[in-house]
Amino acid sequence: MIALGIDTSNYTTSAALYNGATDEMISRRRLLTVKAGELGLRQSEAVFQHTLALPEIIGDVFTQTTLRPQAIAVSVSPCDSEGSYMPCFMCGKGTAESMAAAFGVPVRFFSHQAGHIAAALWSAGRTDLIGRTFLAFHVSGGTTEAVLVEPDEKKIFRAEKKAGSLDLKAGQAVDRVGRMLGLPFPAGAALDALSRKSERKFKIRPSMKDGSCSLSGLENRCKQMADSGEAPEDVANYCISYICAALAAMTDSLLAEYGSLPLVFSGGVTSNSLMRERFRAAYGAVFAEKGLASDNAAGLAYLGTI
Numbered sequence: 001m002i003a004l005g006i007d008t009s010n011y012t013t014s015a016a017l018y019n020g021a022t023d024e025m026i027s028r029r030r031l032l033t034v035k036a037g038e039l040g041l042r043q044s045e046a047v048f049q050h051t052l053a054l055p056e057i058i059g060d061v062f063t064q065t066t067l068r069p070q071a072i073a074v075s076v077s078p079c080d081s082e083g084s085y086m087p088c089f090m091c092g093k094g095t096a097e098s099m100a101a102a103f104g105v106p107v108r109f110f111s112h113q114a115g116h117i118a119a120a121l122w123s124a125g126r127t128d129l130i131g132r133t134f135l136a137f138h139v140s141g142g143t144t145e146a147v148l149v150e151p152d153e154k155k156i157f158r159a160e161k162k163a164g165s166l167d168l169k170a171g172q173a174v175d176r177v178g179r180m181l182g183l184p185f186p187a188g189a190a191l192d193a194l195s196r197k198s199e200r201k202f203k204i205r206p207s208m209k210d211g212s213c214s215l216s217g218l219e220n221r222c223k224q225m226a227d228s229g230e231a232p233e234d235v236a237n238y239c240i241s242y243i244c245a246a247l248a249a250m251t252d253s254l255l256a257e258y259g260s261l262p263l264v265f266s267g268g269v270t271s272n273s274l275m276r277e278r279f280r281a282a283y284g285a286v287f288a289e290k291g292l293a294s295d296n297a298a299g300l301a302y303l304g305t306i
Helices: 043-063 089-103 112-123 170-180 188-195 216-227 232-258 273-283 298-303
Strands: 002-008 012-019 024-031 071-077 107-111 134-139 144-152 156-164 207-209 212-214 263-266
Touching: 002 043, 002 089, 002 112, 002 298, 012 043, 012 298, 024 043, 024 298, 043 089, 071 089, 071 112, 071 298, 089 107, 107 112, 107 298, 112 134, 112 156, 112 263, 112 298, 134 232, 144 232, 156 212, 156 232, 170 188, 170 216, 170 232, 188 232, 188 273, 207 232, 212 232, 216 232, 232 273, 263 273
Parallel strands: 002 071, 071 107, 134 263
Antiparallel strands: 002 012, 012 024, 134 144, 144 156, 207 212
16 A cells, blocks of 8 residues: 655645555655744744645655555644644645545545654554554644553544643743744754753752643743853753653653553654653653654555555
8 A cells, every 4th residue: 555644734844655565655844934033833824835835745755756645644633632623734634635536546534643653653663553552742842742542443543632731832842942042943953952062960840730741830940040141051951851851750640540551752852862862761662763753744644554
């Protein structure tokens, strides 16, 4: 089976073609343009940029191969929960339905979150977890939550939120602290590199309630550190260390409740090198390949072949 995946998230236009027979993936994506000094996009602007980018991104995929899709998979909502909706996903949905009609192939609808989870499983060589129950973290600019993933006959798997951030999302915290330190948006990679220059060790007790975390105080603490003249690398280190501590507290709470389940991480924030080191060592966690941790269509293309 050969499937085309399409994803139009709030920050990335992406398409991928997956050949189930050879396990080969052709993946292309483009970050949406955010003006200097700003931390995001209005949905109307995201829709406009996706509309312009989709033909070129999909066209680029097909210039790399003579293969044609036998199915098309597309993200149509942020997650599986009832009422989950963002206008930007309608760009991908409309394109997918049009291409499915033109090729005479079926179109399958998934959530953006399902695509993230599948990209992590495929790129980490852990597709054996599909059909099993596991815990997954989706940590990005728009989402910071832990879900219980269970098999589903129609959707392949379903993800139910069990914990998350009660306020600021991890990616928002990273970008706000990054802007504070003069780093470009999105700030994840630059903040990661800066934090590695710090040798400080922080004792952190994250703010938690019923297994979920609060990250709103993180931004204020980092501002206090910066205003008091602490080194930028130490501020960056504190930011990442706090997020790791919060996710670890969430993990421990969930494992205590659900038992020793496999742990899967996806989302742009999980590209962070410190996070990968700590959670692999402590929990044997599965992470998406760095290139497929942030928004992409690869996971959707893989799901389209199942």
